[in-house]
Amino acid sequence: MIRIVLVDDQELVRTGLRSLAERDGDIEVVGEAADGREGLRIVRELRPDVVLMDIRMPQLDGIAATAQIVADPQLTDVRVIVLTTFDEDILAAIRAGAGGYLLKDVEPADLRSAIRVVAGGESLLAPSVTTTVLGRLGTHLATSVRPELLDGLTARERDVLALVGRGMSNNEIGAELFLSPATARTYVSRLLAKLRARDRSRLVVLAYESGLITPGRAAREGAGRRQGPEPGA
Structure with a gap:
């Protein structure tokens, strides 16, 4: 079972992501947060396999939260997938250490596949795509x-x-x-x-x-x- 945490300031988005992620039975949402600061607290407490991280949030944005997760020696096994509707956020997400990024209009099957790939320790961004x-x-x-x-x-x-x-x-x-x-x-x-x-x-x-x-x-x-x-x- 792949354990994930959802961090997004829109409850409707989190509800939709939970439903889509858990559909096949091998992924479980173990926590949710509405801003980056609360997301950090939950991630440090639960240590999930993957975090689905929104970028533009109150309190602490997703880029800063991702950077703190990546820098935390207690969270070396936690991987972050950044979710965004803005292409210009991609570079910042990679720089912060995200294991990949997805646009919020991603197909449901692709979302679950991405979670599995990143949970397995692979990068969702192939070098050619990053280039x-x-x-x-x-x-x-x-x-x-x-x-x-x-x-x-x-x-x-x-x-x-x-x-x-x-x-x-x-x-x-x-x-x-x-x-x-x-x-x-x-x-x-x-x-x-x-x-x-x-x-x-x-x-x-x-x-x-x-x-x-x-x-x-x-x-x-x-x-x-x-x-x-x-x-x-």
């Missing part, structure tokens, strides 16, 4: 480049981080750098530890925030991978 999101929000990232984020990384680790930022899988990274998939996976795990990132989605954000890659470059290179090499290449 697309950050490409749309590139102007926000361009004003906050912090190259010092890369301090302590080797040249090879920077290469791997750049490829993660472009949305590549471990197999694709290995092929690009002439490494085995297992070695590529080891580099990614090392980056997660060194950069204190929860998942690959956070690594994508860091690749952009550090200035290692830019939204325009990632989009062009991603398109090149999808189209394949030019004839004779």
